[in-house]
Amino acid sequence: MAEVKELVKELVDKYGRERKNLLPVLQGIHLETNYLSKEAMLEVAKQMDLSAAEIYGTASFYSFLDTKADGKYKIRVCKSITCEMAGKSEIIRTLEDMLKVKVGETTEGKRFSLLETNCLGLCDQGPAMLINEEFYTQLTPAKVRKILGEYIRNKY
């Protein structure tokens, strides 16, 4: 709790208390804590003098501001048309098998959240996915197994 308070203060000091700085502040929290917890949103409300409902309303509008999925690594697989044509379903199946979760869920221990997303702007190299800020393209089930294997081994 105290940590969240500090973090929010730091961010609000950095960006400013005006409403226009809400997205940078929320993103700053997200980067540090993997998602927006209830406490964090309340703290932002307090420090930026906004209503909590408005903050939640704003956060829940954006797909990269998670209020639920709280895995350390967020895997976002593109589900838009050309990636679907290139075999996105197989990629999802492979990931679900490996992580033992369904799309939208987070693994035990909060390591991975598996999510679908719309076009990543890598359509010439689909199927594509994003793991946090890293992107991976021209995926095949074998390639996915390798990439994820490395995450599981090295970056746990």
Add this chain to the structure above:
Amino acid sequence: MSNIKLRKVDVIFSPYSVAPYEILKNAMKRSKDEVVQELIDSGLRGRGGAGFPTGLKWKFAKQQESDQKYVICNADEGEPGTFKDRKLLVEVPRKVISGMAICAWAVGASKGYIYLRREYRYLVSHIEEELELYHKFAKEAGLDFKIEIFMGAGAYICGEETALIESMEGRRGEPRNKPPFPIKNGYLGKPTVVNNVETFASATMVCRMGADEYKKLGTDDQRGSKLFSISGDSPKKGVHELELGMSLEDFANEFGDGDTKAVQVGGVAGFCIPKKQFKTTIIGEGNTTGGSTMIFNSTRSMYNVLHNYLDFFAEESCGQCTPCRVGTQQLLKGIEAVKSKKKPPEYLDQLVKLAETMRLTSKCGLGQSVTNSFSSIVKNFREEMIY
């Protein structure tokens, strides 16, 4: 309708070839009106989709009286099948930034933002490197115009310029009522120019080449060259710069896999053109100019394609206005019902009418343009919808 042969050109990605920010410097030696007029003469239209004449937009912005104006580069590129802005920001960020600075100098803005979609966060440090160079130049040249990156947070609709502004103000990205347009009442209520990444890069090239030279490219209708993001069933996927005004037939011959049955022009908000219309279709005329072209060969189910689009719309609609929020769901459920025989084939006609209502009554371009792909697919691939 006049068309020209397909021709690859190299304007936008051509090497910068002069000292950094030389083009900007040269522009600043001229009068502001002259530069704006150059843009108007060049016939350059916005490359973000709506195709508004860029020079005119700048002229209106210049005419606004205000203590503060903003220039925003729309790098929210979220249209499925579009990735040219990413490539521009990776390869020629200087041209993009120069375009912003020329605009700011001409219209009298002192603050600029690059609204970068969240998915492109990995580009931040790369762009910032270039911005550092720019700011150094600006300081030396006495140009009072600073640029910052504003990170989006994951919402296609924020590409719509008023939604983008709402988002920058810390709100939900819900498009505003227009009028007033951003040019009058934009970011924080101030006059704001919003242009696409490619538009700014092209503006830089107009300044460099001069309107007369630039105008030689393209047709009377569409001037210049344009980036095409090509994806789908194509052996030549990627970004290609082409002179404007070619027929879709030439295009499909060049980029298709020989078995092309349809091309989606202008992203999911654009039209899906079946093979029989390739000859008579000129890319960019009567369809949108965002530059996304997705190629489908005969193995593809157009039902699946449409289903994917509609799911996208239903999810990415901001949800505020009735026709778009409910309409997108109805269209999606509707084609499912026809496919599963819960509704008769004639229900498709009802849905086409609904899509027209959405065009007539939606608040922003998203809801208004759903009918483009919907009606073109349903009309041209009706059997695939039913069986």
Add this chain to the structure above:
Amino acid sequence: MAEQVKLNIDGVDVQVEKGQSILDAAKKVNIRIPTLCHHEDLCVAGNCRVCVVEQEGKNTLTPSCATPAEEGMVIKTSTPKVRRARKDLMALLVSEHNTQCTTCYRSTNCELQDLAAEYNVDNNIYLSVLKENLEIDKSSWSIEKDDSKCIRCQRCVRTCAELQHVNALAVTERGRDMRISTFMHLPMNEIVCTNCGQCITHCPTGALTERRYYDEIWEAIDDPEKHVVINTAPSVRVALGEMLGFPVGTRVTGKMVTALKKMGFDSVLDTDFSADLTIIEEANELLVRLKDALVHKKDVALPMITSCSPGWVKFIEHMYPEHLAHLSSCKSPQQMFGALTKTYYAEKKGIDPSKIVSVAGMPCAAKKYEANRPEMRDSGYHDVDAGLTTREIGHMIKQSGINFLELEDSEFDSIMGESTGAGVIFGATGGVMEAALRTAYFVITGRPVPFDNLNITPVRGLKGIKETSIKFENCLPEYSFLEGVEAKFAIAHGLINARQIMDQIVAGESPYHFIEIMACPGGCIGGGGQPIPTNDEIRKKRIQAIYDEDMNKPIRMSHENPEIIKIYEDFLEKPLGEKSHHLLHTKYRKRKRY
């Protein structure tokens, strides 16, 4: 004169001020355009789209509420294209809606229902996209929220933000999942909601309603063991008629009393009586605070602020928990009434208080919550068993088959049925202030307040924040400490205005001595329990009716109410006395702002 623009609507030329919408212009020439998300009290949203019209030169339709009229515009409001589009939009809204008009509380008073009927929408044209598993949120004592009947017009959100500045409701998620909700979808009783009910009166459908208690009341009435007492607030009598066939602004006091008696209430009493009592207690409390400050130089909280609006009370508890001392400790008239019903009234009438069911007929949604505050049991019982809104009373009258239009008048019962004009004007913004000043000035100087006919006009009207001041001269010896003092007063209604007042206090810059605050715009006549619709035009008419009622009263100062004089003689002994403290005053609690 502001710049004018001329346009043509359906062949008629019309001139309006620049900045006005096409909708405004159409209204001016008597052309009706249907609307749903539009509300006179609120900013423009432009999201329902049913107000679309054809504008020459445009290939899409134009939302008339959200488009400023411009010079030379040519508008057509009823072409086949427009009608078809509107009908389609209505069909879409219906396809997303839990259409159960036969069992819906808002039936016959629902904007969606009206328009769907007008366009004769075919329910089966589209598939249902109503979300499954939507549960009605009944967690709050005051507000019921049924998302299955929500058309997402955001009127409630704008109300809670623009009129009340509470922002308890927000638009959440997006696209097909977009909905109207609260922080993290918490139930209504766990958020900052003040229960003011303004969102209800601004909702076009049955998605937001007050929690209803009339079935329980009917049961109590039918129970021969129970003695059911109702007291009705001043604002009810000037608005109830709207639900029962009378024009807006009709006073139906006598008919209302008759109806309630016919329905079987054992006693029909007047909340104005306890409004008068509130004035006595509150005026005295103010005088004590002033004396403490001026004579004893004590550190008392000034300005003192009224506490009769429970929505306002909950607002300050949430938003300014450090400043609760400014609130008068007086209970609201409803709660004073309740506490006395089960003590004084029971004693005088010789009725076992455990057999009494005390009901309050109120213009208010927050009073339902107030009645259920755990501390409101000073009589030893539940002081107020249930609060009914004006709307519920209207419904009950309909249910009992009474022909209200033809009803004869009757008088309130006694005891606690006598009131003054001062009690009546409690219903309008500025009324408590006016009533308090009428009494306070008299107490201090022995003379009536120096305004024509006792009408303190500066405190009246719909301006958000009103101010006035009075200089006390030739005071009675007891109040010599006020000699020459110019006391300053302010009145605010609508919580957004309350916030301004409070921010001034927090900053230590408040120049006032006494402030009246009402949660609802217009005061109780515009309360969250009043007939729908409510807008400024209607508020003005109800206010006029209130002041007419005041002028018609033989006694117009609270301290002259014979029943008030008597209750002090027989029961309470003196203002701020021990019994008063026990029964008529209360404490407040700090609540979380978030």
